[in-house]
Amino acid sequence: MVQNSDKMQTESKQNSGKSGNYSRYTLKWKGSGKVSTTQYALYAIQMAVVILLSYLGALYTPVVGPGIGFLYWAYPFFVVFTLWWGIWGILGAWVGSVVGAGLLTGLPPIAALGFSIGDFIPALLIFLVYRGYLSHHGVDPLGRDILKNAKSAFWFVFWVMGVTNILGGLWGVWVLVQLGFVPANAYWLGASLWIIGDAVVLVIAPFLAATITPIVERYGLVNTGWVT
Secondary structure, three states, X not given: OHHHHHHHHHHHHHHHHHHHHHHOOOOOOOOOOOOOHHHHHHHHHHHHHHHHHHHHHHHHOXXXXXXXXXXXXXXXXXXXXXXXXXXXXXXXXHHHHHHHHHHHHOOOHHHHHHHOHHHHHHHHHHHHHHHHOHHHOOOOOOOOOOOOOHHHHHHHHHHHHHHHHHHHHHHHHHHHHHOOOOOHHHHHHHHHHHHHHHHXXXXXXXXXXXXXXXXXXXXXXXXXXXXX
16 A cells, blocks of 8 residues: 555656646747747747748749748757747747748749748647647647657647648638639649648658757757746
8 A cells, every 4th residue: 555655756756747747838928038039039939940941842843823832841850849849839830831842933022921821720729739738638738748658649640630621722722722822623733732742741740849859958948938
């Protein structure tokens, strides 16, 4: 009985510590601490990375119109950046799409701005669900456990590869159809290829989260809120 009691206390402490660690990452506008110069530099660098990867994906794997790449390599990176840096990662996803997949591929500003909401909304929804719901239900809000936790893997497939990805694809191609950059009869083809291609490259995200996130966290560079 004594041994069982000690075991239960030990497990309780371990679970409490784990939960406490997850609870640090919230939906508060400002988390703990201030944004350092290093963090500002990293925010700028991640935006540049997403712009470059967005451009390369749209340029070298075109589908049915400008801005649409079958292998949108920026996607897994901006997902991980969003889990780390909140609003800065979300802005990186949006700016990367506006500039890299939009303006640099020949889309005019209005089209690029409207089309890029297809990346902004998924990033926003991913952050909201991981920080606001999943962190309180046994799922790492930074995605470090996707490869080893069935529940986390399910939510990644369902929410990141599924729901938010589908919403982004349907919206992005719809905007281009409405503005005349994609033929109306190519809508479902374009949206399907967008969604499937993004799901393929998103396989990279769990590996990035598992290997790089612990290092970023160790150096205190992960935001505990939206901005800091």
